Amino acid sequence: MSSRLYLYPIWLRLWHIVNALFFLVLIATGISMQYSNPDAPFIAFDQAVKWHNLSGIIVSLNYLIFLAGTLFTGNGKYYVVKCKGLFDELKKQVIYYVYGTFKGQPTPFPVNKTRKFNPLQKLTYVLTMFGLVPLIIVSGLALLFPETIVENVFGLSGIYLTALLHGTVGFLLSMFLVIHIYFATMGTTALSNFKSMATGWHEPH
Numbered sequence: 001m002s003s004r005l006y007l008y009p010i011w012l013r014l015w016h017i018v019n020a021l022f023f024l025v026l027i028a029t030g031i032s033m034q035y036s037n038p039d040a041p042f043i044a045f046d047q048a049v050k051w052h053n054l055s056g057i058i059v060s061l062n063y064l065i066f067l068a069g070t071l072f073t074g075n076g077k078y079y080v081v082k083c084k085g086l087f088d089e090l091k092k093q094v095i096y097y098v099y100g101t102f103k104g105q106p107t108p109f110p111v112n113k114t115r116k117f118n119p120l121q122k123l124t125y126v127l128t129m130f131g132l133v134p135l136i137i138v139s140g141l142a143l144l145f146p147e148t149i150v151e152n153v154f155g156l157s158g159i160y161l162t163a164l165l166h167g168t169v170g171f172l173l174s175m176f177l178v179i180h181i182y183f184a185t186m187g188t189t190a191l192s193n194f195k196s197m198a199t200g201w202h203e204p205h
């Protein structure tokens with residue numbers, strides 16, 4: 001049995017809880033603005049706009065904490081993806097998720113001091129945190145200040161294209177969240193990863 005590891009420093013836990021809560025507000029208000037019937041909205045339209053804007057600003061500022069913490073503290077090392085051998089590592093992890101875990105086999109990439117994430121988790125986090133999240137922030141800020149958006153792109157409205165990008169990335173991030181929470185239950189016990197995010201300590205296998 002490995003010993004307990006302190007993997008989630010306080011700044012990371014604070015970033016994560018603020019991010020998670022306001023992401024939920026963004027998804028609820030975003031879905032309400034996108035799909036609900038204006039006569040019977042899920043959330044009153046003006047309220048949805050107000051809360052979406054406020055939460056978007058909070059998530060954007062909060063992202064700077066993640067960025068600084070990950071670039072300038074030891075947390076960054078967990079996000080380094082090496083191309084060499086990546087495909088084989090991903091294959092191993094996928095086989096574990098679709099087969100091994102249901103047979104009670106041990107995880108192929110156990111957590112240790114130098115490896116907080118399995119290869120699939122790492123790649124997903126990198127694409128999400130350094131790809132999708134910056135994209136949704138930049139497109140969201142552009143929509144908040146629409147005068148900054150080019151008017152016409154090959155005959156299509158720049159605002160329309162920005163909104164399309166923002167909505168598409170919002171959908172992908174919502175999918176990420178569902179999958180993220182599902183996989184977060186696959187720790188040592190169903191709740192151990194959630195406890196780790198509350199206390200900072202990884203529960204050993």
Ligand code: HEM
Pocket residue numbers: 007008012016019020021023024075078116121125128129133173177180181184193194195196197
């Ligand atoms: C209700 C919402 C959420 C819950 C319950 C949740 C749960 C968790 C848990 C249990 C962990 C620790 C396990 C692990 O290391 O993977 C974690 C880590 C993480 N979560 Fe979430 N999460 C939520 C929302 C989000 C959102 C919206 C994002 C990003 C858009 C996100 C990004 C991350 C990242 C990047 C980590 C790893 C942080 C690090 O250790 O460097 N989470 N989450």
